[in-house]
Structure formats: C-alpha cells, structure tokens
Amino acid sequence: MALAERQILLGIANLLWAFNIETIPGDPIDLQEYDGVAGRSPVPFRVRMVPRDANVARVLGI
Numbered sequence: 001m002a003l004a005e006r007q008i009l010l011g012i013a014n015l016l017w018a019f020n021i022e023t024i025p026g027d028p029i030d031l032q033e034y035d036g037v038a039g040r041s042p043v044p045f046r047v048r049m050v051p052r053d054a055n056v057a058r059v060l061g062i
Helices: 002-018 055-062
Strands: 019-023 046-050
Touching: 002 019, 002 055, 046 055
Parallel strands: none
Antiparallel strands: 019 046
C-alpha cells in the first residue's frame, strides 16, 4: 500500500511538473455533480494539458 501511494504521488508530481492543466472553453468543470450510488466520485470532465515549455515538450517527445 505504501509503495502504491508513493507511485501515485510521483505520477501526479510528474504531471504537474510537465503540464499546465487548463479548462476547455465552453466545457466547464462542475465539482458539485457526483456520479455513482454513494456519490463519492465527481462526474468525468475534460481538460487540456499543455507542456509548460519547449524543453519539456522535447524531453517528453511531443
């Protein structure tokens, strides 16, 4: 469990390092809407992930 938590932390940290995460115009994010019986997970939403700069894009090969 501890290893899995560290891996998730590293994955999220890498995403935050590499990308600016932006909303898509005309497609708002509503965190008040929930999905499922227990109402514990927000409904899916779309975002745009833009590399932070050209060097990041080069390192990632995009």
